[in-house]
Amino acid sequence: MDNTPLLELRSITKDFFGNQVLADVSFTLEKGQVLGLVGENGAGKTTLMKILFGMGVIHETGGYGGEILLDGELVTFQSPFDALAAGIGMVHQEFSLIPGFTTVENILLNRESTRYNLLVEVFDDRMRTLDRDMMQERALKAIDLLGIKLEGDMLVSEMPVGHKQFTEIARELERENIKLLVLDEPTAVLTESEAEILIEAVRNLANRGISIIFISHRLDEIIDLCDKVVVLRDGAIVAEKPARQTSVEEIAEAMVGRSLEGYQPIARGERLTVEPVLEVKNLWVDMPGETVRDVSFTVKPGEIFGIGGLAGQGKLSIPNGIMGLYKAGGSVFFEGQEVPLNNPAGALMAGMSFVSEDRRGVGLLLEEPLDWNIAFTAMQTQNRFLKPVLGGLIKWRDDKAIEALAQEYIESLQIRCTGPSQNAVELSGGNQQKVCLAKAFAVKPKLLFVSEPTRGIDVGAKKLVLDTIRRYNRENGITVVMVSSELEELRSLCDRIAIIDEGRISGVRPATEKSTEFALLMVGHGRKTPTEV
Amino acid sequence: MAEKHRLRYNSMESIKGFIQKVGWPRIIIGIFLFALFVAAPFVEVKVSTSISDTLVRFGMNGILVLAMVPMVQSGCGLNFGLPLGIISGLLGAVFTIELGITGFAAFLTAVAITTPFALLFGYGYGELLNRVKGNEMVIATYVGFSSVAFMSMMWLLMPLKSPTMVWGYGGEGLRTTISTEGFYLHVLSDFLAVRLGSNFFIPTGMIIFMLFICLLVWVFFHTKTGTAMTAVGSNPDYARAAGVSVNRMRTISVMMSTWLGGIGILVYQQSFGFIQLYMGPFFMAFPAVAAILIGGASVHKASIYNVLIGTFLFQGILTMTPSVVNSVINTDMSEVIRIIVSNGMILYALTRVTKSGSRA
Amino acid sequence: MNRKLLIRSAVVLVLIMVAVFLFIIGKGYTLLLDNKDFEYGGKTYEAFEMVKVRVDREEPIELYPRDRDMVMVSGKAHTIGITVYNKNYDEIGTRELKFRLKGKGSMFLLSMPAFGAELEPWFAPFKTPEL
Amino acid sequence: MKNNKKNKKNVGTPWERFKRLIIAYPVPALFIVISVLAIPASGFSIGYLVQELSTRLARNSFLVLSLIVPIIAGMGLNFGMTLGAMAGQIGLIFVTDWNIIGMPGLFLAMIISLPLSILFGYATGKILNKAKGREMVTGFILAFFANGIYQLVVLYGMGSIIKIGNEALVLSRGYGIRNAVNLVNVRQAMDRLIPVKFLGINIPLATFLFIALLCFFILWFKKTKLGQDMRAIGQDMEVAEAAGIAVEKTRIIAIVISTVLAGIGQVVYMQNMGTLNTYNSHEQIGMFSIAAILIGGATVSEAKIRNVFLGVVLFHLMFIVSPMAGKNLIGSAMLGEYFRVFVSYGVISIALVLHAWKRLKERERARAGLGLQGPSVGAAQEIEA
Secondary structure (H helix, E strand, C coil): CCCCCCEEEEEEEEEECCEEEEEEEEEEECCCCEEEEEECCCCCHHHHHHHHCCCHHHHHCCCCEEEEEECCEEECCCCHHHHHHCCEEEECCCCCCCCCCEHHHHHCCCCCCEECCCHHHHCCHHHCEECHHHHHHHHHHHHHHHCCCCCCCCEHHHCCHHHHHHHHHHHHHCCCCCCEEEEECCCCCCCHHHHHHHHHHHHHHHHCCCEEEEECCCHHHHHHHCCEEEEEECCEEEEEEEHHHCCHHHHHHHHCCCCCCCCCCCCCHHHHHCCCCEEEEEEEEECCCCCEEEEEEEECCCCEEEEECCCCCCCCHHHHHHCCCCEEEEEEEECCEECCCCCHHHHHHCCEEEECCCHHHHHCCCCCEHHHHHHHHHHHHHCCCEEEECCCCEEEECHHHHHHHHHHHHHHCCCCCCCCCCEHHHCCHHHHHHHHHHHHHHCCCCEEEEECCCCCCCHHHHHHHHHHHHHHHHHHCCEEEEECCCHHHHHHHCCEEEEEECCEEEEEEECCCCHHHHHHHHCCCCCCCCCCC | CHHHHHHHHHHHHHHHHHHHHHCHHHHHHHHHHHHHHHHHHHHCCCHHHHHHHHHHHHHHHHHHHHCCHHHHHCCCCCCCCHHHHHHHHHHHHHHHHHHCCCHHHHHHHHHHHHHHHHHHHHHHHHHHHHCCCCCHHHHHHHHHHHHHHHHHHHHHHCCCCCCCCECCCCCCCECCEEECCCCCCCCCCCCCCEEECCCEEECHHHHHHHHHHHHHHHHHCCEHHHHHHHHHHHCHHHHHHCCCCHHHHHHHHHHHHHHHHHHHHHHHHHHHCEEECCCCCCCCHHHHHHHHHHCCCECCECCHHHHHHHHHHHHHHHHHHHHHHHHHHCCCCHHHHHHHHHHHHHHHHHHCCCCCCCCC | CHHHHHHHHHHHHHHHHHHHHHHHHHEEEEEEEEECCEEECCEEECCCCEEEEEECCCCCEEECCCEEEEEEEECCEEEEEEEEECCCCCEEEEEEEEEECCCCCCEEEEEHHHHHCCCCCCEEECCCCCC | CHHHHHHHCCCCCHHHHHHHHHHHCHHHHHHHHHHHHHHHHHCCCHHHHHHHHHHHHHHHHHHHHCCHHHHHCCCCCCCCHHHHHHHHHHHHHHHHHHCECHHHHHHHHHHHHHHHHHHHHHHHHHHHHCCCCCHHHHHHHHHHHHHHHHHHHHHHHECCCECCCCHHHECCCCCCECCEEECCCCCCCCCCCCEEEECCEEEEHHHHHHHHHHHHHHHHHHCEHHHHHHHHHHHCHHHHHHCCCCHHHHHHHHHHHHHHHHHHHHHHHHHHHCEEECCCHHHHHHHHHHHHHHHCCCCCCCCCHHHHHHHHHHHHHHHHHHHHHHHHHHCCHHHHHHHHHHHHHHHHHHHHHHHHHHHHHHHHHHHCCCCCCCCCHHHHHHHHC
């Protein structure tokens, strides 16, 4: 037995244009070990895996620092195909399967067994014909490794989700030289029983000497399955422990537990006694990847209400559903009036406004000037910035008023731009976010939904954006519902925070509650306690 | 010193900016057209006739090109279904002649009859396009083709009586070309027309009418609805989030485009002198598409400015190239040049990397 | 990789050779069958009273004096057979020959009297007179 | 739910099964109905129709088959097949000029078309790769554009820059190919190679054998690695790319194959027609072939060999009978003419609309995620308990 670990990372660092995302990440992984990699969204897990795989985006942004050793040898992968050739396989969170192909065809995608014929000499190897019997045999062998049963000729489009996940894993296993398998949130889409089977299969693989990096938010699974747990936070390893010596609580605490500079959770308890301004009952929203099933909560006037939770658990769909952007059901009352669902205009006219998490997709008219971006919603829903011409027959756009409005917000929000007529696409992320905020403020809302306000913007802009939200809350009395993946951001700004887990509220706590409590709610430990609203 | 340097730098930048803004294809075509005008006198082509012809064609085709704008702006892509609008115009024309109205009244009647047809067709066409988002252009093309073929059957079957239109003896249905003479031939063109000598003529009335329609469209895009339409084309998700009904805006834009197509063909006929039925409208979308693209529009952005510049450049080339090239090499290559220039331009626009395809 | 290039070049070469081969065997020629007096070496070979000409496997063609007919053939190698008759249409002789067309052009004039007399230049390329 | 549906397929009265068949294949069903109604009205004898259909099957099938490969590769209907047809025609012009007779002439024309088709196909593939998601409209415009280039070469280049010896081919002005080229040398050379008469009907056996050869090639091709790659790309380009399949290259190959086959197909087509309409023949061929394969039940994303033959039969049946039916029913042959034009374009429109509509719905369903309809009350209670 030699003692060289299968994989060794030595002080991996990476920055994107000066923005440090990984700092001095080192760990080792032995042969046949399962390593659990956990961390909040944005902690650097994905980037780390991208580095390991030699993804193009890493090279395009200036490469990485540090060394990767595989079997004791230094490796630098130029592309994912190099990594695959070296025996590393990865199963991504999204399925990467051909819907009209069978299990076998998918497992052997682009690695089919073929037979020679003469045309190969003239054209190329792709003129070889498929050897279906051989393919069947190889695929079944890979499936056997997992210790489960899969139908070889079932089409992916007709498979249950679990089968798809197994097909993906089998595809990686089918590589002859597979040594290391990275599983990114493999159980996220599975039912409980399917997840159990998968965990068992992963154990099987480890017993056969394949090392595994297992990324998951389900901490119970991690404790249950892994030999070792590595916790990433803000691009650095904050804990590295054998799984037996740690607990869900300990990991959860390590994942979160940092505070934002200049902000402290504060208690404004006296406000919470007033009649609610927003009342949400049994809301369900059908938003892909972010579904919520049954959510009820109330928001008090003047409050900043936070909604947190891990990615994919459904927090984003709450504002999107209430604002009519995705199909939703249940009932929503604003100031005692029922708000029509599935009708963006209805929600806007009721006095609510929304800053979308999808800034470039939903939030902005990228190829139109700033003033349009800011004034458009107000113009369409409230008939402002219009001049009646010919006795009101024509509602003429008042370009001067629009420009003045934009100028006002450019100054008050410090939007860095050349002027109101600059196209939105040319601004930086932070300034684009400010434009989105300006758009939302321009309709003079009584309640503002802000979704992931600081995602993808630099630190300076982050603070400005959060300050702005707080200022408008304090000075203009706008009630705010803020959705964010960053717990500390929520704790710093909000009065109360609801945590969404698996499409339901797992708990609502005042922001002054300990981070660990929220972290536990996030990873599913609130599921067993009755929901308090 | 530094100031001077800055100035130079700026002017370099502004030239670059100008090229970027105007785009290479337009600059090349513009220079080419200019060269043709310069070369014309040397090869004994009368410049006055050329300019006059260009202006006439500019006025004739302007509104047909304008019919692209609403649909492009609302994100429906290039209006390859222009024949549908043209058909509504043809219906207007045919019924007007059946009623036997003459003169300027005839033109107004034709516009009046065209309008309901155009709105009806446009509504159906718009509703259809709302169901095939992302594939509008190829479907629009075939909707145009099918409607032309369908109307060909209708022209045969329509029980119209006017002797100007039905075949004299032994024929069936309407004639393939019907003269507008005695009805509304040149009613716009001759209004305030300027004539200098025998070969220079400015169809003032027609150009004024065309500019007037352009103005209407321009005004529309400055209203609340017009602004919403532009936003829908720019980012449908943004517009929806702002409470705008995306499908409704798209339908309105298609109705507008169809109506403009109908009016456009009436203006065309009053200048050209003939109503072309049957397969006449079949390929009419392509020159209009090419013209607006030459004017600088893209698959998802177009303006009145693009219409005016594009129509002038495209029609200028169509007028000038044959006359100049023919007298140089004694060959009539106009048709081939038209095909290559117009389709080459469309091809260029389609293969430009645009994000509009990725967004539903 | 070189091997592939070699094989591909060979395939292209074979294709070109096939094309040339097709060109040769498929090239169409017009044979003008002439039954006129033929002058050669100062001597006149008189036209036959009647001659049946058969080119390849086509139907025989009857030619009387001063007749000219034509057949379309493809390729250069052909057989020609004639049967010569006298005034009373009695058979007086036959001759058959496999031959290759030589010379440029797509039209050849075949003189029957010359062929009957086994003269060397019994066929020659034919130039269409300028119209 | 799903199982229920699956079981339904094989149950029910024959009538119900028949109804499902019609719903599954609406376009062919519609055409069968039209034909059944129009055949008696046209007054044509069955013998005549069978003869005509046999001729047209031989004439068109090869061309229509050329559409299959790009459909497999997810590139939709190859409107760019016109370019292949042009290559075939150029080959025919040359063999006519060189006076190559019979089958050698046909094969030589095919060989000449080959490098041209490969070149055109490569260019088409490159262009279509730049217009992903808009392949069809781009291919369509490309065909128009190429037509301009073709005219430039054939109408102006040939006889002046490119030498054409045969005066019968050249326009009286001294250059440019005539509008109609008489293909006397190769006329029906393939059709008549193996003359067969069966029940009084002439069957162009050699042509059918040639077509059968292509069918076998396509069937075989689907089983190759390249065919498998194309299927993968056709279904999900990103997944295929991630699996290491050279997507763009494969798409180009698909178009090259289609273009080459279209070139050969055009030669087969023209030998039957016997007269080349230099400036029109290729234009119509794209539209007619595409209409035919769609009428045969193919869609923008799926095509099988049987769609080709069914499509050619149904489309041409309508083509033959509609003018006469129009004349006999309404007294206007022109009406039938326009009717068939309308049907050709109409069927393409319908097929495209159905396809786009389906895709849009699929996209919307994908957006709607897990198909959730409301809170699952049972599950909620479970947690509360």
